[in-house]
Amino acid sequence: MKQSQLFTKTRKEAPRDEVSKNAQLLIRAGFVHKEMAGVYSFLPLGLRVLDKINSIIRKEMNAIGGQEIFMTALQDKNIWEKTSRWSDDVIDNWFKTSLKNGTELGLGFTHEEPITRIMTNYISSYKDLPFSAYQIQTKFRNEARAKSGIMRGREFMMKDLYSFSRDEKEHDEFYQKAGEAYMKIFNTVGVGDKTFKTFASGGSFSKYSHEFQTISDAGEDKIYICEKCSIAVNEEIIKEQNKCPECGNSKLKEGKSIEVGNIFSLGTRFSEALGLTYNDEKGEKQFVIMGCYGIGPGRVMGTIVETLSDEKGIVWPESVAPFQVHLLSLNEDKEAEKVYNELEKAGIEVLFDDRDTRPGEKFADSDLIGIPWRVVVSKKSLENGGVEVKRRDGDDGEVMSIKELIKKIINN
């Protein structure tokens, strides 16, 4: 895409009331727009990143058999009353609204209740199980404070998967697989080395649930890492047992962290409340065992910005970058256009800075936007036989031919 066509521009300043680093950088670079505290619109560059994160998540969810669906934001009070989660005394972050006739509705902050009701139409026999379904959909949470940018929004996108199993054993197998899929996702998006599967309280149906926590000073959580097992425990668990649940190691390393995902065994909490049963081999009625598995793609995006940016701007991992190459023309538009066409022909996504702007501004914008490969076409680079190529996360530039560049990117 030609940058002269992109409607966003970089900005020197983020809105004054924006305190989080992720939103400051994303607003300055033109990825998101702040509608109000905790409510962000995604602009072209930002949506490209979000779509890539969603594709990575979708791929792993499909790989473990997840069937994609799309539920609604508007929520029917009746089903939430059955699980005792309608009252604002129990759930303190509901947004509520109402129909013309006065009927109260909620805006979904999660979807256990509606998906359990949906499944009462489709599950009747043990032959219908196990399976899982997921969606990537907008959630609403009426947070009293919203100061973490796109990491804790009042409106945000979430991938939530729900599993339906016949018994504990079947559930545990899927739960294990889902945890592994989560680590694959965090590895692919570039925060795997900082992200720990973290033991948390399990509620009534299992000893533990698990969070996926990414080490970051911007985190609102604290975790305690067992370096032997590469796992962590959260604050609840450290208070209870003060040691690694896997190896017993009590020398745990404290760190601030961002919860980028969580997986939870629900047992029969929702199937009992909403009557989701199946007939087993003997013809006896049993409650379906459920699990839920969440990742916030926007929070993942914010976490990447928090953990990988530097003083000049954002540093996107290649897997989620809005474009692979940022091509800068320094008054060599004709030659640069040729490079642009060749890169696009090779299937490489290019943001081509063809704007009539000072070189210093182009370099600064490129560092702020954070595309992995910066390719400069200048009088100097052409004299030296090609284009100057520099990684956003690397130090020095290197001059090479377009052919060499394409080979380098594709083999990367």
Next chain:
Amino acid sequence: MKQSQLFTKTRKEAPRDEVSKNAQLLIRAGFVHKEMAGVYSFLPLGLRVLDKINSIIRKEMNAIGGQEIFMTALQDKNIWEKTSRWSDDVIDNWFKTSLKNGTELGLGFTHEEPITRIMTNYISSYKDLPFSAYQIQTKFRNEARAKSGIMRGREFMMKDLYSFSRDEKEHDEFYQKAGEAYMKIFNTVGVGDKTFKTFASGGSFSKYSHEFQTISDAGEDKIYICEKCSIAVNEEIIKEQNKCPECGNSKLKEGKSIEVGNIFSLGTRFSEALGLTYNDEKGEKQFVIMGCYGIGPGRVMGTIVETLSDEKGIVWPESVAPFQVHLLSLNEDKEAEKVYNELEKAGIEVLFDDRDTRPGEKFADSDLIGIPWRVVVSKKSLENGGVEVKRRDGDDGEVMSIKELIKKIINN
């Protein structure tokens, strides 16, 4: 995909309170779930159709230069007060909610106000124009009645594009292009021959706006078609001038219709209210000229069901079908599995009915679900040298080899 793995099943009956044909069929076939009147969740088959419609729309919007973004549902009262659209007396279908501190918020029923405010950050000079941006995002409309299934929802997906131009001429050119892109979309999804560009009132800034109306008995609108020009006028226009605005023909043919899209010149209504200006070549401040362009992908899906289904069920056009082939094994699972693998290898999307179910039920389900190619593997078909192939919209089946089948589908 193997049908034994798909969590949905067909149902004999739709919910009793469901009066629309589109929702009755879509619920019975397992495409959608009714959460409440006018609020539908999309299940795996339904989401596949919706995604295909969205891809077709996205392709045409990108082709006319639209830049994709994703705005929020939660709406800031301040900007809607500036355009006098906050009050429930003016806009009678707002859903409203509020923050913990009492601040009132709206749920977006359209997005002129927020996109105009966003653009005040990015438009300053005539050099920044023209351009357009669009989103595919969930809208909320508090309809007093909701009886048209997924065609008029209280919560529904919408593609809304907004154009930003320097002057009327530039705007008109884009408006024309957008109208052509819309007809391409309706042609591709299979309702082009029944869909008419329809003249409607233009508001303060232009003589006409345009609706895209698809002839259907399920329609809530009435249009008057000029068969010479292949355009139509709506009820407002017929009252005013009682003739075709293009050729003057006054023999117009009346029909019931569904509004599947509309395009509208906004002039400076929103740019004046929200201060969206640019400096022209002479350095003088001018208001940006805007247009808006809407299509509801869910309504398009409902329209396809209303206009193309028959007494046995849905008939999907190939472009939007959840799968291209419905493969039915009649007690020949081993042979059918081979066919399944070959079709998938050829890049054809197959729903493979591998369930342990009576043939009659498989045929009835296949007709209800409406996948374009039905391929049966039975003892008889194998004896006759292959598989029995029948189009959902055709009459007789024909036996052919897998190779011939693949060729036939790919060349279709």
